[in-house]
Amino acid sequence: MSTTDAPSPRPAADDLLVARLRAAGCVFAEEEAALLTEAAASDAVRLEELVARRVAGEPLEHLLGWVEFAGRRWSVGPGVFVPRRRTELMVAAALALPAPSTVLDLCCGCGAVGGAVLLGLRAAGAAPVLHASDVEPAAVRHARRNLEPLGAAVHEGDLLAVVPAVLRGRVDLLLCNAPYVPTDAIATMPPEARDHEPAVALDGGADGLGVLRRVVEAAPGWLAPGGSLLFEVGTDQVPGATALVEAHGLRPTVVTDDDPDADDATGGTVVVATLKVL
Template identity: 55%
Template sequence: MTAPLTESVIVSRLRAAGCVFAEDEARLILATARTDGDASAMVERRAAGEPLEHVLGWALFCGLRIAVDPGVFRPRRRTQFLVLKAYALAPPQPVVLDLCCGSGALGAALVSGMDEFVLHSADIEPASVRCARRNIAPFGGLAYEGDLFEPLPGTLRGRVDVLLANVPYVPTGDVGLMPAEARDHEPRVALDGGADGLDVLRRVAAEAPHWLAPGGHLLFETSESQVADAVAAVEQGGLAATVATSEEFYATVVVGTKSV
């Protein structure tokens, strides 16, 4: 960029690259960049199609600034509904498990409004675990690297009050139809849910009862078209299922509850 790096210059560059919210993004880049050189590099990365959250290095989620490193799944606005549902269901001093945690945004957001809690997170992606550790460290949280429940300490069995599972639920055949920001810049394992999108969910639902405390809750997102099969998976695992939807967040959340 040869012109002085002003907001209007950045807006023009981002608009030319097809950024719909160029004005907002320009302001965020200028507010985040430490130098003109940083800002210029960030603009070029964004214009090349890199997600804004990866360019900035953070995302706003439930009022928290969540660190998001390149290659890490970005927290979606709609997932705030899942956190709100979990907060309403959580008992005092809960043990919280954030499974498929990505950046750790869900667990951090949930416990940020609590006085006493225990927070554990896990993900199979090493980059995600490193990122999550940074985000949950202020809350005393612990993050583990491995496949679903496999890396968790056995002492958590039967003690989890709230299990947040942001499982992938896009059918394999539809991943290629996703926006390039997702399919080209986020881990495939965080997007691809198998043939019908529910493979990972079924594994979580089958194991969740062994980790939940009596009266504990499993919460996850799904699409409207997948609700019936998702509910069936939860019930087959031995949990009672309910469904919550939000027009504001355009989100569907299934809650599985273990009997007391």
């Protein structure tokens, strides 16, 4: 066989993996390949299983068992909403407020938002109490895994219905990463979200503000004087959201993300609604 007839060198295994992921539409294929290889721990069968599931559309974070958020890895898994990096804006906005004594995280999902705020406050020398709640059992399991080691209490159930009544009128900081995608827009979301994350964590009703209306209506009864409610919305929902909080005796402040890569249609905007002190 002449040198011209010799077969071309086979691509390295990681190059083949990157090519498969890129062909499946993974934008950060190289990074994902490295993470999946790490997760497989030198087990070729396990790696093939993870790659096949990723190519089929499962969220990377569900396969890894964790999501990186606000500089820390938080436990997640199948059936659990994956917190978006843009929601780190809510953490930053919370940490810019006066240090609270009591924090409540509604629609907490895996607990990453409340946990990140708690750790940020502790790093600044504060010692707040954190309570969190979510209606989705799978999310609650991961929230307990993430938050209970930090001394937080996690409650399973619908919004404030399961929060200890003793917190009424004592919550200084109320976080709520509620679903705000309009029902009709769910079908336009990426498959890894609409097919693998719970609908209850995505669907905000006809205009996307259905769950938030319930939270805003109840918030004045739970907030301490001068306490604040923080939630995320899309930029086109800001007028409706600010009108909503004003109608319930709260003073709105809109915080936006200046990141040019942020998706302005679905996030990067946080409303800080502070209970007016008369």
